[in-house]
Amino acid sequence: MRVIRTEEIIQQIKEMCIEANYQLASDVESRVRGAFLKETSVLGRQILGQLSENLDIASADFIPICQDTGMAIVFIKIGQNVHIEGLNLEEAINEGIRQGYEEGYLRKSVVKDPFIRINTKDNTPGIIHYDIVPGDQIEITVAPKGFGSENMSRVYMLKPSDGIEGVKQAVLETVKLAGPNACPPIVVGIGIGGSFEKCALLAKKALTRNMNQPSDQEHIRTLEEDLLFEINELGIGPGGLGGKTTALGVNIETYPTHIAGLPVAINICCHVNRHVTRVI
Amino acid sequence: MDQYITTPLTTQKVEELRAGDYVYLSGIIYTARDAAHQRMYETMEEGGSIPIDLKNNIIYYLGPTPEKENQVIGSAGPTTSSRMDKYTPLLLDSGLKGMIGKGKRNQAVIDAMIKNKAVYFAAVGGAGALLSKRIKASKVIAYDDLGTEAIRELFVEDFPVIVVIDSEGNNLYEIVMQSS
Numbered sequence: 094m095r096v097i098r099t100e101e102i103i104q105q106i107k108e109m110c111i112e113a114n115y116q117l118a119s120d121v122e123s124r125v126r127g128a129f130l131k132e133t134s135v136l137g138r139q140i141l142g143q144l145s146e147n148l149d150i151a152s153a154d155f156i157p158i159c160q161d162t163g164m165a166i167v168f169i170k171i172g173q174n175v176h177i178e179g180l181n182l183e184e185a186i187n188e189g190i191r192q193g194y195e196e197g198y199l200r201k202s203v204v205k206d207p208f209i210r211i212n213t214k215d216n217t218p219g220i221i222h223y224d225i226v227p228g229d230q231i232e233i234t235v236a237p238k239g240f241g242s243e244n245m246s247r248v249y250m251l252k253p254s255d256g257i258e259g260v261k262q263a264v265l266e267t268v269k270l271a272g273p274n275a276c277p278p279i280v281v282g283i284g285i286g287g288s289f290e291k292c293a294l295l296a297k298k299a300l301t302r303n304m305n306q307p308s309d310q311e312h313i314r315t316l317e318e319d320l321l322f323e324i325n326e327l328g329i330g331p332g333g334l335g336g337k338t339t340a341l342g343v344n345i346e347t348y349p350t351h352i353a354g355l356p357v358a359i360n361i362c363c364h365v366n367r368h369v370t371r372v373i
Numbered sequence: 374m375d376q377y378i379t380t381p382l383t384t385q386k387v388e389e390l391r392a393g394d395y396v397y398l399s400g401i402i403y404t405a406r407d408a409a410h411q412r413m414y415e416t417m418e419e420g421g422s423i424p425i426d427l428k429n430n431i432i433y434y435l436g437p438t439p440e441k442e443n444q445v446i447g448s449a450g451p452t453t454s455s456r457m458d459k460y461t462p463l464l465l466d467s468g469l470k471g472m473i474g475k476g477k478r479n480q481a482v483i484d485a486m487i488k489n490k491a492v493y494f495a496a497v498g499g500a501g502a503l504l505s506k507r508i509k510a511s512k513v514i515a516y517d518d519l520g521t522e523a524i525r526e527l528f529v530e531d532f533p534v535i536v537v538i539d540s541e542g543n544n545l546y547e548i549v550m551q552s553s
Contacts, residue, residue, distance in 0.1 A: 136535070139395075140497050143533075147503040156502035157438045157448040198447060200438040200521050210408065212520050241453045241475070241498065273546050274453050274476035276498035328550060332497055333476070334535065335549030365499045 095172075095229040097373055099179030102231070105371050106189025109235035110165060111197035113367040114157045120304045121280070121366045122148060124341040128278060128331075137336025141278075144331070144364060159365045162199040163237030165190045165219035166297065172228035187217040202240075222294065236301050236368040242279060242361045245271035248293055251355040257316060260285060260357050261323065267359045268324050268340070273333020276363035278341045280304070281324065284358040287348035295346040296360035301368040304342035317343045341366075377531070381429035382470040384490045390536045392543040396494065397531040402473070404435040406452055408522040409515075414460040417467065424515030424524060428468035433496075434475075436521035437505070446511040446527070448501030451475040454493070458482050465489045473534055477546060487542045494534035507532040 117125070125148065129141040151158040167186055171177075179185065194201060194216040203217065204210040226232075247270075249263045264283060271279070284295025308314045321343045330336025341364060350356060374393075378386060380400030390396065403425050405413065413423045434454055438447030454474030461472070462485035470491050475498040478486075486493060496504060510528035517523050537545045 160448040
Protein backbone atom coordinates (compact mmCIF):
# COMPACT_ATOMS: atom_id res chain seq x y z
CA MET A 94 0.00 0.00 0.00
CA ARG A 95 1.42 3.38 -1.03
CA VAL A 96 0.05 6.62 0.41
CA ILE A 97 -0.41 9.60 -1.91
CA ARG A 98 -1.60 12.88 -0.45
CA THR A 99 -4.10 15.07 -2.28
CA GLU A 100 -1.77 18.10 -1.94
CA GLU A 101 0.49 16.36 -4.46
CA ILE A 102 -2.43 15.73 -6.83
CA ILE A 103 -3.57 19.36 -6.58
CA GLN A 104 -0.08 20.66 -7.33
CA GLN A 105 0.40 18.38 -10.35
CA ILE A 106 -3.01 19.17 -11.87
CA LYS A 107 -2.43 22.90 -11.40
CA GLU A 108 0.88 22.70 -13.26
CA MET A 109 -0.56 20.48 -16.00
CA CYS A 110 -3.44 22.89 -16.72
CA ILE A 111 -0.93 25.68 -17.20
CA GLU A 112 1.62 23.66 -19.19
CA ALA A 113 -1.03 22.33 -21.60
CA ASN A 114 -2.27 25.80 -22.46
CA TYR A 115 1.11 27.39 -23.18
CA GLN A 116 3.10 24.59 -24.84
CA LEU A 117 1.76 22.03 -27.31
CA ALA A 118 2.77 18.38 -27.08
CA SER A 119 5.74 17.78 -29.40
CA ASP A 120 3.85 15.51 -31.82
CA VAL A 121 1.16 18.13 -32.39
CA GLU A 122 3.65 20.98 -32.66
CA SER A 123 5.86 19.18 -35.18
CA ARG A 124 2.83 18.39 -37.37
CA VAL A 125 1.62 22.01 -37.34
CA ARG A 126 5.10 23.20 -38.36
CA GLY A 127 5.56 20.36 -40.86
CA ALA A 128 2.24 21.12 -42.57
CA PHE A 129 3.54 24.59 -43.47
CA LEU A 130 6.28 23.00 -45.57
CA LYS A 131 3.89 20.68 -47.42
CA GLU A 132 0.89 22.95 -48.03
CA THR A 133 0.51 24.22 -51.61
CA SER A 134 -2.40 26.66 -51.18
CA VAL A 135 -1.04 30.22 -50.84
CA LEU A 136 -3.65 31.25 -48.27
CA GLY A 137 -3.24 27.89 -46.53
CA ARG A 138 0.51 28.44 -46.18
CA GLN A 139 -0.09 31.94 -44.86
CA ILE A 140 -2.42 30.58 -42.17
CA LEU A 141 -0.09 27.71 -41.20
CA GLY A 142 2.73 30.25 -40.98
CA GLN A 143 0.61 32.28 -38.55
CA LEU A 144 -0.06 29.16 -36.49
CA SER A 145 3.67 28.42 -36.20
CA GLU A 146 4.36 32.04 -35.26
CA ASN A 147 1.52 31.84 -32.74
CA LEU A 148 3.21 28.89 -31.01
CA ASP A 149 6.49 30.86 -30.85
CA ILE A 150 4.76 33.89 -29.31
CA ALA A 151 2.80 31.75 -26.84
CA SER A 152 5.91 30.19 -25.33
CA ALA A 153 8.18 33.26 -25.59
CA ASP A 154 5.72 35.81 -24.18
CA PHE A 155 3.74 33.42 -22.00
CA ILE A 156 0.35 33.98 -23.68
CA PRO A 157 -2.08 31.03 -23.95
CA ILE A 158 -1.94 29.44 -27.44
CA CYS A 159 -5.70 29.93 -27.82
CA GLN A 160 -8.14 32.11 -25.87
CA ASP A 161 -10.45 29.12 -25.46
CA THR A 162 -8.41 27.46 -22.74
CA GLY A 163 -11.08 24.82 -22.59
CA MET A 164 -13.03 22.78 -20.15
CA ALA A 165 -10.54 20.68 -18.18
CA ILE A 166 -10.90 17.00 -19.07
CA VAL A 167 -9.06 14.82 -16.55
CA PHE A 168 -8.28 11.13 -16.97
CA ILE A 169 -7.04 9.63 -13.72
CA LYS A 170 -5.79 6.05 -13.46
CA ILE A 171 -5.47 5.00 -9.86
CA GLY A 172 -3.36 2.00 -8.95
CA GLN A 173 -5.38 -0.30 -6.70
CA ASN A 174 -2.52 -0.39 -4.18
CA VAL A 175 -2.68 3.38 -3.67
CA HIS A 176 -4.28 4.90 -0.61
CA ILE A 177 -5.29 8.55 -1.07
CA GLU A 178 -5.14 10.79 2.01
CA GLY A 179 -6.31 14.35 2.47
CA LEU A 180 -9.29 15.85 0.66
CA ASN A 181 -12.00 13.99 -1.18
CA LEU A 182 -10.32 13.13 -4.52
CA GLU A 183 -12.89 14.92 -6.66
CA GLU A 184 -12.50 18.10 -4.59
CA ALA A 185 -8.73 17.82 -4.95
CA ILE A 186 -8.89 17.50 -8.74
CA ASN A 187 -11.19 20.52 -8.98
CA GLU A 188 -8.93 22.47 -6.62
CA GLY A 189 -6.00 21.76 -8.95
CA ILE A 190 -8.05 23.03 -11.90
CA ARG A 191 -9.13 26.11 -9.93
CA GLN A 192 -5.56 27.01 -9.00
CA GLY A 193 -4.22 26.28 -12.49
CA TYR A 194 -6.78 28.44 -14.28
CA GLU A 195 -6.34 31.29 -11.80
CA GLU A 196 -2.55 31.31 -11.52
CA GLY A 197 -2.09 30.54 -15.22
CA TYR A 198 -4.24 33.49 -16.40
CA LEU A 199 -6.47 31.03 -18.23
CA ARG A 200 -10.03 31.79 -19.31
CA LYS A 201 -12.90 30.68 -17.13
CA SER A 202 -15.32 29.12 -19.60
CA VAL A 203 -17.65 26.99 -17.48
CA VAL A 204 -21.28 27.84 -16.66
CA LYS A 205 -23.00 26.23 -13.69
CA ASP A 206 -26.08 24.96 -15.53
CA PRO A 207 -26.83 24.33 -19.22
CA PHE A 208 -29.82 26.72 -19.02
CA ILE A 209 -28.97 29.01 -16.10
CA ARG A 210 -25.72 30.03 -17.74
CA ILE A 211 -23.88 31.73 -14.91
CA ASN A 212 -20.09 31.47 -15.07
CA THR A 213 -18.60 29.53 -12.16
CA LYS A 214 -15.62 31.93 -12.42
CA ASP A 215 -12.95 29.31 -11.66
CA ASN A 216 -13.39 26.90 -14.61
CA THR A 217 -14.66 24.13 -12.33
CA PRO A 218 -15.98 21.56 -12.34
CA GLY A 219 -13.73 19.58 -14.64
CA ILE A 220 -14.86 16.45 -16.45
CA ILE A 221 -13.25 13.57 -14.59
CA HIS A 222 -12.84 9.99 -15.81
CA TYR A 223 -11.61 7.49 -13.21
CA ASP A 224 -9.97 4.15 -13.94
CA ILE A 225 -8.81 1.64 -11.36
CA VAL A 226 -5.70 -0.18 -12.58
CA PRO A 227 -3.08 -2.52 -11.09
CA GLY A 228 -0.07 -1.00 -9.34
CA ASP A 229 0.81 1.67 -6.78
CA GLN A 230 0.94 4.79 -8.94
CA ILE A 231 -1.51 7.41 -10.16
CA GLU A 232 -1.37 8.48 -13.82
CA ILE A 233 -3.09 11.75 -14.63
CA THR A 234 -3.81 13.22 -18.06
CA VAL A 235 -5.14 16.77 -18.29
CA ALA A 236 -6.64 17.67 -21.66
CA PRO A 237 -8.18 21.16 -21.81
CA LYS A 238 -10.80 20.94 -24.60
CA GLY A 239 -12.00 23.90 -26.62
CA PHE A 240 -15.64 23.92 -27.71
CA GLY A 241 -15.36 25.31 -31.23
CA SER A 242 -14.30 21.83 -32.25
CA GLU A 243 -16.21 19.96 -29.50
CA ASN A 244 -19.45 21.36 -30.93
CA MET A 245 -18.72 19.73 -34.29
CA SER A 246 -18.27 16.22 -32.82
CA ARG A 247 -20.82 13.44 -33.39
CA VAL A 248 -21.94 9.93 -32.40
CA TYR A 249 -23.36 7.46 -34.95
CA MET A 250 -25.03 4.16 -34.08
CA LEU A 251 -24.21 2.28 -37.29
CA LYS A 252 -25.32 -1.21 -38.29
CA PRO A 253 -22.76 -4.05 -38.33
CA SER A 254 -23.34 -4.36 -42.10
CA ASP A 255 -22.16 -0.75 -42.57
CA GLY A 256 -18.63 -1.97 -41.80
CA ILE A 257 -15.46 -0.01 -42.41
CA GLU A 258 -16.98 1.84 -45.38
CA GLY A 259 -19.85 3.04 -43.19
CA VAL A 260 -17.41 4.28 -40.56
CA LYS A 261 -15.41 6.14 -43.21
CA GLN A 262 -18.55 7.82 -44.54
CA ALA A 263 -19.56 8.89 -41.04
CA VAL A 264 -16.13 10.40 -40.35
CA LEU A 265 -15.92 12.22 -43.69
CA GLU A 266 -19.46 13.56 -43.29
CA THR A 267 -18.62 14.86 -39.81
CA VAL A 268 -15.41 16.54 -40.96
CA LYS A 269 -17.19 18.12 -43.94
CA LEU A 270 -19.99 19.45 -41.76
CA ALA A 271 -17.42 20.86 -39.32
CA GLY A 272 -15.65 22.65 -42.17
CA PRO A 273 -14.16 25.95 -41.02
CA ASN A 274 -15.97 25.95 -37.65
CA ALA A 275 -13.64 23.50 -35.93
CA CYS A 276 -10.47 25.53 -36.66
CA PRO A 277 -8.74 23.22 -39.16
CA PRO A 278 -6.20 21.74 -39.39
CA ILE A 279 -7.90 19.39 -36.95
CA VAL A 280 -7.00 16.24 -35.06
CA VAL A 281 -9.67 13.53 -35.29
CA GLY A 282 -10.22 11.20 -32.34
CA ILE A 283 -12.45 8.24 -33.15
CA GLY A 284 -13.96 5.63 -30.83
CA ILE A 285 -15.43 2.52 -32.44
CA GLY A 286 -17.33 -0.22 -30.63
CA GLY A 287 -18.49 -0.52 -27.04
CA SER A 288 -21.81 1.20 -26.38
CA PHE A 289 -23.28 4.69 -26.89
CA GLU A 290 -21.25 6.30 -24.09
CA LYS A 291 -18.18 4.05 -24.36
CA CYS A 292 -17.40 5.03 -27.96
CA ALA A 293 -17.58 8.73 -27.04
CA LEU A 294 -15.13 8.21 -24.19
CA LEU A 295 -12.81 6.23 -26.48
CA ALA A 296 -12.89 9.07 -29.02
CA LYS A 297 -11.83 11.54 -26.34
CA LYS A 298 -9.07 9.21 -25.17
CA ALA A 299 -7.89 8.81 -28.76
CA LEU A 300 -7.22 12.56 -28.88
CA THR A 301 -4.79 12.25 -25.99
CA ARG A 302 -2.70 9.58 -27.75
CA ASN A 303 0.60 10.60 -29.37
CA MET A 304 -0.06 10.86 -33.12
CA ASN A 305 3.32 9.27 -33.83
CA GLN A 306 2.14 6.05 -32.15
CA PRO A 307 -0.46 4.56 -34.50
CA SER A 308 -2.83 1.78 -33.45
CA ASP A 309 -1.14 -1.57 -32.76
CA GLN A 310 -3.91 -3.39 -34.66
CA GLU A 311 -3.13 -3.61 -38.35
CA HIS A 312 -6.67 -3.10 -39.72
CA ILE A 313 -7.15 -0.08 -37.45
CA ARG A 314 -3.76 1.39 -38.36
CA THR A 315 -4.73 1.08 -42.03
CA LEU A 316 -8.05 2.81 -41.31
CA GLU A 317 -6.21 5.66 -39.55
CA GLU A 318 -3.93 6.13 -42.56
CA ASP A 319 -6.76 5.88 -45.11
CA LEU A 320 -8.95 8.34 -43.23
CA LEU A 321 -6.13 10.88 -42.86
CA PHE A 322 -5.54 10.70 -46.61
CA GLU A 323 -9.24 10.95 -47.50
CA ILE A 324 -9.88 13.84 -45.08
CA ASN A 325 -7.00 15.77 -46.60
CA GLU A 326 -8.45 15.18 -50.08
CA LEU A 327 -11.61 17.08 -49.06
CA GLY A 328 -9.90 20.40 -49.73
CA ILE A 329 -11.18 22.19 -46.60
CA GLY A 330 -7.66 23.31 -45.70
CA PRO A 331 -6.24 25.56 -42.97
CA GLY A 332 -8.93 27.84 -41.58
CA GLY A 333 -11.40 26.22 -43.98
CA LEU A 334 -10.01 28.44 -46.73
CA GLY A 335 -8.78 25.67 -49.02
CA GLY A 336 -5.72 23.45 -49.15
CA LYS A 337 -4.34 19.99 -48.46
CA THR A 338 -3.96 20.32 -44.69
CA THR A 339 -7.39 19.61 -43.22
CA ALA A 340 -6.26 17.11 -40.56
CA LEU A 341 -2.94 16.65 -38.79
CA GLY A 342 -3.73 13.16 -37.60
CA VAL A 343 -6.41 10.50 -37.04
CA ASN A 344 -6.29 8.38 -33.88
CA ILE A 345 -8.69 5.47 -33.41
CA GLU A 346 -9.46 3.45 -30.27
CA THR A 347 -11.69 0.37 -30.36
CA TYR A 348 -13.54 -1.87 -27.89
CA PRO A 349 -15.61 -5.08 -28.13
CA THR A 350 -19.25 -4.38 -28.93
CA HIS A 351 -22.71 -6.02 -29.13
CA ILE A 352 -23.71 -8.41 -31.93
CA ALA A 353 -26.30 -5.85 -33.08
CA GLY A 354 -24.18 -2.73 -33.07
CA LEU A 355 -21.39 -0.63 -34.54
CA PRO A 356 -21.19 2.56 -32.47
CA VAL A 357 -18.84 5.26 -33.77
CA ALA A 358 -17.93 8.53 -32.08
CA ILE A 359 -15.96 11.25 -33.81
CA ASN A 360 -14.44 13.78 -31.44
CA ILE A 361 -12.95 16.65 -33.37
CA CYS A 362 -10.17 18.76 -31.92
CA CYS A 363 -8.61 21.85 -33.44
CA HIS A 364 -4.86 22.07 -34.07
CA VAL A 365 -4.48 23.17 -30.43
CA ASN A 366 -4.84 19.57 -29.27
CA ARG A 367 -3.67 19.93 -25.66
CA HIS A 368 -2.81 17.07 -23.37
CA VAL A 369 -0.26 16.53 -20.64
CA THR A 370 0.31 13.27 -18.76
CA ARG A 371 2.20 12.76 -15.50
CA VAL A 372 2.69 9.84 -13.16
CA ILE A 373 2.76 10.22 -9.40
CA MET B 374 -5.70 41.40 -52.75
CA ASP B 375 -4.21 43.03 -49.63
CA GLN B 376 -6.16 45.99 -48.28
CA TYR B 377 -5.54 48.36 -45.38
CA ILE B 378 -8.77 49.62 -43.81
CA THR B 379 -9.40 52.08 -41.00
CA THR B 380 -12.53 51.88 -38.86
CA PRO B 381 -15.30 52.95 -38.75
CA LEU B 382 -16.39 51.31 -41.98
CA THR B 383 -18.54 53.00 -44.63
CA THR B 384 -20.74 51.49 -47.32
CA GLN B 385 -18.15 52.58 -49.87
CA LYS B 386 -15.28 50.85 -48.02
CA VAL B 387 -17.35 47.69 -47.63
CA GLU B 388 -18.36 47.59 -51.28
CA GLU B 389 -14.72 47.60 -52.32
CA LEU B 390 -14.02 44.41 -50.37
CA ARG B 391 -14.29 41.04 -52.11
CA ALA B 392 -14.38 37.52 -50.66
CA GLY B 393 -10.76 36.33 -50.50
CA ASP B 394 -9.21 39.76 -49.83
CA TYR B 395 -6.61 39.86 -47.08
CA VAL B 396 -7.35 42.91 -44.91
CA TYR B 397 -5.37 44.71 -42.21
CA LEU B 398 -7.78 46.57 -39.93
CA SER B 399 -6.82 49.58 -37.79
CA GLY B 400 -8.92 51.61 -35.38
CA ILE B 401 -11.67 50.92 -32.85
CA ILE B 402 -13.61 47.65 -32.86
CA TYR B 403 -15.90 46.09 -30.22
CA THR B 404 -16.01 42.60 -28.75
CA ALA B 405 -19.17 40.64 -28.04
CA ARG B 406 -19.91 36.93 -27.96
CA ASP B 407 -22.80 34.68 -26.92
CA ALA B 408 -24.01 36.22 -23.66
CA ALA B 409 -23.47 39.84 -24.74
CA HIS B 410 -25.34 39.19 -27.99
CA GLN B 411 -28.26 37.66 -26.14
CA ARG B 412 -28.43 40.62 -23.76
CA MET B 413 -28.19 43.24 -26.54
CA TYR B 414 -30.81 41.41 -28.58
CA GLU B 415 -33.27 41.15 -25.70
CA THR B 416 -32.70 44.82 -24.81
CA MET B 417 -33.38 45.89 -28.41
CA GLU B 418 -36.47 43.68 -28.65
CA GLU B 419 -37.84 45.42 -25.57
CA GLY B 420 -37.11 48.80 -27.16
CA GLY B 421 -34.19 49.63 -24.88
CA SER B 422 -30.82 51.10 -25.85
CA ILE B 423 -27.62 49.07 -25.98
CA PRO B 424 -24.19 50.19 -24.74
CA ILE B 425 -22.48 50.45 -28.15
CA ASP B 426 -23.29 52.47 -31.23
CA LEU B 427 -23.57 49.86 -33.97
CA LYS B 428 -23.57 52.28 -36.90
CA ASN B 429 -20.65 51.53 -39.23
CA ASN B 430 -18.88 49.60 -36.50
CA ILE B 431 -17.35 46.13 -36.30
CA ILE B 432 -18.02 43.45 -33.69
CA TYR B 433 -15.29 40.91 -33.00
CA TYR B 434 -16.56 37.58 -31.60
CA LEU B 435 -14.01 37.30 -28.81
CA GLY B 436 -13.72 36.25 -25.19
CA PRO B 437 -10.04 36.76 -24.26
CA THR B 438 -7.99 35.13 -21.53
CA PRO B 439 -7.23 37.42 -18.56
CA GLU B 440 -4.39 39.87 -19.21
CA LYS B 441 -1.28 39.94 -17.03
CA GLU B 442 -0.01 43.19 -15.50
CA ASN B 443 2.24 44.07 -18.45
CA GLN B 444 -0.25 43.07 -21.15
CA VAL B 445 -2.99 44.93 -23.01
CA ILE B 446 -5.06 41.77 -23.35
CA GLY B 447 -4.59 38.00 -23.05
CA SER B 448 -4.93 35.48 -25.85
CA ALA B 449 -7.45 36.96 -28.28
CA GLY B 450 -8.56 34.81 -31.21
CA PRO B 451 -12.03 34.49 -32.76
CA THR B 452 -14.82 32.23 -31.57
CA THR B 453 -17.29 30.37 -33.84
CA SER B 454 -19.64 32.88 -35.46
CA SER B 455 -22.66 30.67 -36.12
CA ARG B 456 -23.75 30.85 -32.49
CA MET B 457 -24.36 34.57 -33.04
CA ASP B 458 -26.50 33.99 -36.17
CA LYS B 459 -29.79 34.16 -34.29
CA TYR B 460 -29.04 37.70 -33.09
CA THR B 461 -27.08 39.08 -36.04
CA PRO B 462 -29.76 40.17 -38.57
CA LEU B 463 -31.26 42.57 -36.01
CA LEU B 464 -27.82 44.07 -35.33
CA LEU B 465 -27.15 44.45 -39.06
CA ASP B 466 -30.53 46.14 -39.55
CA SER B 467 -29.48 48.52 -36.76
CA GLY B 468 -26.29 49.65 -38.51
CA LEU B 469 -23.64 47.02 -37.74
CA LYS B 470 -21.28 47.03 -40.72
CA GLY B 471 -18.75 44.29 -40.05
CA MET B 472 -18.13 41.13 -38.03
CA ILE B 473 -14.95 39.22 -37.25
CA GLY B 474 -15.19 35.55 -36.30
CA LYS B 475 -14.60 32.15 -37.79
CA GLY B 476 -16.78 29.61 -39.54
CA LYS B 477 -20.02 29.52 -41.47
CA ARG B 478 -23.01 31.93 -41.30
CA ASN B 479 -26.64 31.06 -42.02
CA GLN B 480 -28.68 32.40 -44.92
CA ALA B 481 -30.59 34.90 -42.77
CA VAL B 482 -27.29 36.56 -41.81
CA ILE B 483 -26.06 36.59 -45.41
CA ASP B 484 -29.34 38.10 -46.64
CA ALA B 485 -29.15 40.81 -43.97
CA MET B 486 -25.53 41.50 -44.95
CA ILE B 487 -26.49 41.99 -48.60
CA LYS B 488 -29.44 44.19 -47.66
CA ASN B 489 -27.36 46.39 -45.34
CA LYS B 490 -24.05 46.26 -47.26
CA ALA B 491 -22.01 44.60 -44.51
CA VAL B 492 -18.92 42.37 -44.49
CA TYR B 493 -17.92 39.22 -42.60
CA PHE B 494 -14.26 38.67 -41.86
CA ALA B 495 -12.49 35.60 -40.49
CA ALA B 496 -9.46 35.81 -38.25
CA VAL B 497 -7.30 32.72 -37.88
CA GLY B 498 -8.83 30.42 -35.26
CA GLY B 499 -6.35 29.25 -32.67
CA ALA B 500 -3.86 32.07 -33.23
CA GLY B 501 -4.87 34.00 -30.12
CA ALA B 502 -1.35 34.79 -28.94
CA LEU B 503 -0.36 36.24 -32.31
CA LEU B 504 -3.58 38.23 -32.71
CA SER B 505 -3.23 39.73 -29.20
CA LYS B 506 -0.08 41.51 -30.39
CA ARG B 507 -2.12 43.59 -32.86
CA ILE B 508 -4.43 44.87 -30.11
CA LYS B 509 -2.94 48.06 -28.72
CA ALA B 510 -5.63 49.07 -26.20
CA SER B 511 -8.52 47.31 -24.50
CA LYS B 512 -11.15 48.36 -21.99
CA VAL B 513 -14.37 46.82 -20.76
CA ILE B 514 -17.17 49.25 -21.56
CA ALA B 515 -20.30 47.24 -20.66
CA TYR B 516 -21.69 44.03 -19.17
CA ASP B 517 -18.77 43.70 -16.78
CA ASP B 518 -20.63 40.96 -14.91
CA LEU B 519 -20.20 38.64 -17.90
CA GLY B 520 -16.46 38.26 -17.24
CA THR B 521 -14.70 37.19 -20.42
CA GLU B 522 -17.98 37.76 -22.29
CA ALA B 523 -18.17 41.48 -21.38
CA ILE B 524 -18.20 44.07 -24.18
CA ARG B 525 -14.74 45.53 -24.77
CA GLU B 526 -13.60 48.44 -26.88
CA LEU B 527 -10.37 47.51 -28.63
CA PHE B 528 -7.93 49.66 -30.55
CA VAL B 529 -6.23 47.50 -33.17
CA GLU B 530 -3.37 48.12 -35.57
CA ASP B 531 -3.01 46.11 -38.79
CA PHE B 532 -5.21 43.36 -37.37
CA PRO B 533 -5.08 40.55 -39.97
CA VAL B 534 -8.40 39.22 -41.28
CA ILE B 535 -9.74 37.64 -44.47
CA VAL B 536 -12.98 38.63 -46.19
CA VAL B 537 -15.06 35.44 -46.15
CA ILE B 538 -18.48 36.86 -47.11
CA ASP B 539 -18.63 40.17 -48.96
CA SER B 540 -21.53 42.62 -49.34
CA GLU B 541 -22.76 40.83 -52.46
CA GLY B 542 -22.95 37.50 -50.62
CA ASN B 543 -19.90 35.88 -52.25
CA ASN B 544 -18.69 33.24 -49.79
CA LEU B 545 -15.05 32.18 -49.74
CA TYR B 546 -15.79 28.95 -47.82
CA GLU B 547 -18.11 27.85 -50.63
CA ILE B 548 -15.80 29.04 -53.38
CA VAL B 549 -12.88 26.93 -52.11
CA MET B 550 -15.05 23.82 -51.67
CA GLN B 551 -16.45 24.15 -55.19
CA SER B 552 -12.98 24.45 -56.69
CA SER B 553 -11.49 21.48 -54.80
